[in-house]
Amino acid sequence: MARYRAALRAHGHQAVPPSMFVFFLFVDQDYRQALAEARETTGRYMELGLRSLFPAGLAANLPPDDPLRGGWDMITSMADHLEERAIIGTPHDCRRRLAEVREEWGIEHIAFYLHAGARDIGRTRRGLELFAREVMPEFR
Numbered sequence: 001m002a003r004y005r006a007a008l009r010a011h012g013h014q015a016v017p018p019s020m021f022v023f024f025l026f027v028d029q030d031y032r033q034a035l036a037e038a039r040e041t042t043g044r045y046m047e048l049g050l051r052s053l054f055p056a057g058l059a060a061n062l063p064p065d066d067p068l069r070g071g072w073d074m075i076t077s078m079a080d081h082l083e084e085r086a087i088i089g090t091p092h093d094c095r096r097r098l099a100e101v102r103e104e105w106g107i108e109h110i111a112f113y114l115h116a117g118a119r120d121i122g123r124t125r126r127g128l129e130l131f132a133r134e135v136m137p138e139f140r
């Protein structure tokens with residue numbers, strides 16, 4: 001983000017536009033349930049969507065410094081870094097993590113990818129309603 005903002009200034013932009021990140025969101029009153037859903041959904045997301053974008057062996061043949069290789073590595077390692085790359089947990093956990101993200105990256109807007117990996121729409125809706133009731137008011 002610092003590099004991006006410096007490049008904007010170097011190219012004559014006086015004001016840096018607000019930044020936005022997109023995260024998976026898994027919120028439940030039970031942390032273990034939120035984490036289990038996160039693992040299940042992101043695993044399916046990789047299998048259903050991303051594998052079809054990369055023909056077998058393509059990523060393995062890309063040079064380590066290729067941006068496509070970096071994207072592939074980041075996506076396929078999602079399960080190993082869920083708590084860093086997604087917003088997961090109880091409403092309290094989500095409030096804490098969102099505050100960390102805002103402070104660390106200076107992010108003013110956050111969007112959520114809610115229906116990845118053929119996620120159950122009922123579970124998604126319950127989590128989103130819980131988020132709206134118990135997390136969003138903290139960030140008005």
